[in-house]
Amino acid sequence: MGPETTCPCRGPLPRLHMRTWVEPIVASTQVAGSLFDAGLLLVVKASFGPGAGNSSNHSISPSPRGALEDQQQKAISNFYIIYNLVAGLSPLLSAYGLAWLSDRYHRKISVCVALLGILLCRLGLLFKVLWDWPVEVMYWATALNGLCGGFSAYWSGVIALGSLSSSEGRRSLRLIFIDLILGLAGFCGSMVSGHLFKQLSGHSGQGLVLTACSVSCAAFALFYSLVVLKVPESVATPSKTLPTMDTVSGTTGTYRTLDPDQPDKQSVVGRPLSPGKAKPQKTIIALLFAGAIIYDLAVVGTVEVMPLFVLREPLSWNQVQVGYGMAAGYIIFITSFLGVLVFSRCFQDTSMIMIGMVSFGLGALLLAFVKETYMFYIARVIMLFALIPVTTIRSAMSKLIKDSSYGKVFVVLQLSLTVTWVVTSTLYNELYQLTMEKFVGTCFALSSFLSFVAIIPIGIVAYKQDSWLKCADITEK
Template sequence: MGPEATCPWSGPLPRLRVRTLIEPVVASTQVAASLYEAGLLLVVKASFGAGAGASSNHSASPSPRDALEDEQQRAISNFYIVYNLVAGLTPLLSAYGLGWLSDRYHRKISICVSLLGFLLSRLGLLLKVLLDWPVEVLYGAAALNGLCGGFSAFWSGVMALGSLGSSEDRRSLRLILLDLILGLAGFCGSMASGHLFKQMTGHHSGQGLVLTACSVSCATFALVYSLLVLKVPESTASPRTALPAVDTVSGTIGTYRTLDPDQSDKQGVEGYPPSPGKAVPKKTVIALLFVGAVIYDLAVVGTVDVMPLFVLREPLRWNQVQVGYGMAAGYTIFITSFLGVLLFSRCFRDTTMIVIGMVSFGSGALLLAFVKETYMFYIARAVMLFALIPVTTIRSAMSKLIKDSSYGKVFVILQLSLALTGVVTSTVYNKIYQLTMEKFVGTCFALSSFLSFLAIIPIGIVAYKQASWLQYGDIAEK
């Protein structure tokens, strides 16, 4: 390398390392997504009329207006049922293939192709606002996004690059850091969304033009950056032979290592072979983690899908700015979950952290079911402060149980499993919401709370099996 190697900050190597960072793509994509989500809700609400102009909080309303509001809620809910079906099912046709191509040929394939679809869908919303097209056009935009892989292909590609560029003992922190970037970007976008939506003056059909244009701009930047700037990092996974030096029995250092069944082979070599009945097979661990992730995702997706409808009607009846603030509050869990991983990983095992996150979300969802005032909504969201830990921790744990050459396929299978169950959940929850919104509007949130606590069972089985095996290993060592 010559003289370039003498200065660690001036040669091509530092520039290359900077170009391997996926964070700019994650941040710009999530800003675009948060603007799009808020814009989609407000544009659809305006398109279905029935009190679209009544965005302030009124305490009393005549019964005809209540009937019109309920009809509008059903129309919005039916729109989201179809939209979520299209957005959730179309990635099944392409996401796995993109993951396979990424593993075999180039890691950026799934990211770049999915970002292309992401941009096309944002352009669809922009054209709908600009040309006053019918809302059914947005179904086609969602289909284009899904056929290009959707979020399933994009996030699995991001997780693969994040796993490749980090050592095993730092991978959990690396992946939760990506989630933190996602949350911070979403928070900023959501906070600005309500204000941007109201910027367009003039004819009513153009309302939201500034918001959608900003979303398209951020999506364009993400695609251009991933194509021209982003580089694939070299694998920095630490060799497994270094693991025995860590205190894996106490589980106080190096999160996720207690989930690695290969450690049983290492300890068997060191003089105390594990009992065949006590060891946890790798496939069993992965299967239980999958089940826990899917059940927990059912609870989360159901809550997220119903919440926008919940805040638009009584008892809250939020306006555009309040909707943006409410969405921003949801993104704060990315920050608190990141801090939670930093704290809990020093004194708890992975399964304990997963359970903490599930209890946090389940408790918050239960409180959300009885919200009557805006301040109560934010209290319930605050209780969910560790809700992001479970799926992120499960994903990181799985990366320790597979080869790096299979990251793309395994991550996309997990993401598609979550997407598929999410589609079913979205349909079921929206129908439940329509049937119960006049009797007990918090029914869906109570159901989510139950599912969140139910998801603890498979994780608890993993923890019990591992504790039994670790106890046997401790006795054998003595």
């Protein structure tokens, strides 16, 4: 086998283990994404600003500063409504097919094709800045990205690779570690985004350095995935004699029972489940899906409105402050990783999920009443465990399915979250336009409420787990 080294999340690994890591792809893609997100927001703001070609009506008739700001906010909001619809719906045509091909033929298919689409989208913003194309060209750029699978195919592929390379007991930690790398990369990209955007002065040059850096990082990620990345051998494949009780996750069931390509088979080892509990893991999967979708409604609503919120009064941030604010959002990747590292020693998955939901709900509630910049950052601090829920839900699901079905199950979850994102983005942008003059924090208050509602299905999962475990103990005795 050769000499071995260790990884903090996996233990002893073969000598060529570094080529199986997805972290370099995650890091470079996220740097490209954070630069792109900040660049797109600032480019769109400039396109709809006073004096811009498509906003000439602003300069013809003078208006109060507040009226101009409201018009610009509505124009930016309307752009993002269409942009998010295209970005969210276009992957529905290809993401599941790519996941199926990945499960059946090669694990890298969905990741590589999705990274190609990401690169094309980043090139679209570069060309818009370089040649001063209309901002509507970004609709076509994100459509190309979606037809290549978009984020749904990319992230489900990454999660599948991460799950293959980890044992059940360390799965939550492994997946949150990938999120940690994503967060650190996003933090670094966001911190420099505002400075890079201002590197070249002039209408045609502003943002050129930033978009070029974004394209370079996306190109590196695609190259790495094609040439360097190796698919890890599964360390989580169950034996033919799996016990029916999963003591790690605290849930009941076997891997086989949720494999879409195999008939339902009961393990011959261990005590059989009673007829009323023959498929309890399907109930758990459904409840986990419900919790993830409701929680995603809350998170997406906050994330989509936040860029608009910080650009207008009372905060009125400039380009550098926008970059710093986006960077602050990535701090939760670090704190969530540390949270899982500590909580996983003494709590079940469901308890960690609920802790994260409460953390986000309280932070969103404070965000609704932000009047000063320091209050914004306090709200961000309260959200320190907000990333734990969805990542831990993925981990819990992976413990109930066969590794040959990771791609399909994860992409179905990701597509469900994507559709949720599309609907939520549209509704929240419309709600923001209707309420920004009355109470600008309405969207954040609604997100806080939804975050606490999402605890209900997770609480039912925890209750069912405890009930099944108690019944199992009684049966043994």
